[in-house]
Amino acid sequence: MLHCLAVALESDLGAMLMEFHEVDQRLRIDREERMHDSARANRELVRNLAHEIKNPLGGIRGAAQLLEAELESPELREYTQVMIKEADRLQKLVDRLLAPHRPARPTEHVNMHEVCERVRMIVLAEYPQGLVIHRDYDASLPELVADKEQLIQALLNLVRNAAQALNGSGVIRLRTRIARHVVIARIRHKLALELHVIDNGPGIPSGLLDRIFFPLVSGREGGSGLGLPLAQTFVEQHGGLIECESRPGLTDFRMLLPLL
Numbered sequence: 040m041l042h043c044l045a046v047a048l049e050s051d052l053g054a055m056l057m058e059f060h061e062v063d064q065r066l067r068i069d070r071e072e073r074m075h076d077s078a079r080a081n082r083e084l085v086r087n088l089a090h091e092i093k094n095p096l097g098g099i100r101g102a103a104q105l106l107e108a109e110l111e112s113p114e115l116r117e118y119t120q121v122m123i124k125e126a127d128r129l130q131k132l133v134d135r136l137l138a139p140h141r142p143a144r145p146t147e148h149v150n151m152h153e154v155c156e157r158v159r160m161i162v163l164a165e166y167p168q169g170l171v172i173h174r175d176y177d178a179s180l181p182e183l184v185a186d187k188e189q190l191i192q193a194l195l196n197l198v199r200n201a202a203q204a205l206n207g208s209g210v211i212r213l214r215t216r217i218a219r220h221v222v223i224a225r226i227r228h229k230l231a232l233e234l235h236v237i238d239n240g241p242g243i244p245s246g247l248l249d250r251i252f253f254p255l256v257s258g259r260e261g262g263s264g265l266g267l268p269l270a271q272t273f274v275e276q277h278g279g280l281i282e283c284e285s286r287p288g289l290t291d292f293r294m295l296l297p298l299l
């Protein structure tokens with residue numbers, strides 16, 4: 040198939056630049072946009088559902104407590120204890136589902152390499168043996184106006200996932216670059232910051248790959264499936280996007296953040 044091609048023509052009448060893009064690329068972008076739209080709709084749905092669960096949950100817990108106070112027999116109180124504990128567990132999940140929606144406060148000039156370094160230190164402290172995190176930074180990267188805490192959280196979720204997939208033993212690469220003329224959510228940007236988190240782990244099973252940015256989707260024992268949707272929400276609040284490509288031995292999460 041035809042690859043992206045730029046041809047400069049010069050004649051007596053002046054100069055002309057012609058660009059050809061392959062059809063495959065257009066189709067890929069359309070498919071990715073559809074996927075991101077449906078992930079976004081899914082996150083919204085889960086958030087609304089979480090709102091609906093939150094209020095009655097408080098009522099159920101309160102009623103169980105009142106009931107417990109009336110009960111004489113310790114055996115029966117075991118049942119109310121189950122109700123209270125399960126309500127608390129659900130409450131924590133609901134809180135996590137609702138938490139990401141603090142709007143971003145992009146007020147600081149942020150050096151992305153400081154964000155990378157912070158995340159690198161945290162994850163290396165969590166996996167002190169067997170994990171290597173390589174740095175491949177483009178020193179000419181400009182600062183961006185952003186909400187630093189949200190970017191740290193977003194990147195931490197990606198790097199932590201990689202470390203978990205590697206079982207704490209393997210190589211993660213953090214690569215920063217400048218990307219030119221990128222389209223994010225149908226908006227064309229002249230300049231964007233590109234940050235890759237690449238690991239050499241087992242990869243994401245193909246059946247899961249299309250759904251990893253949906254909430255509550257997890258392929259990990261004990262995972263809650265909230266890390267990636269949260270990271271995507273934070274990056275989208277900065278006008279950016281996270282994409283993923285994966286095969287056994289190479290998983291590449293690419294975070295794009297517009298600069299201009």
Ligand SMILES: Nc1ncnc2c1ncn2[C@@H]1O[C@H](COP(=O)(O)OP(=O)(O)OP(=O)(O)O)[C@@H](O)[C@H]1O
Nearest residue numbers: 200201204242243257258259262263264265266267
């Ligand atoms: N680098 C990676 N390599 C292999 N699989 C991955 C990688 N990153 C994510 N995944 C898969 O995507 C799933 C979803 O990730 P996500 O961070 O949303 O949830 P989680 O890690 O399962 O739980 P949580 O982050 O909420 O604790 C993971 O469970 C895992 O199966």
Ligand SMILES: [Mg+2]
Nearest residue numbers: 196200266267
């Ligand atoms: Mg995770």
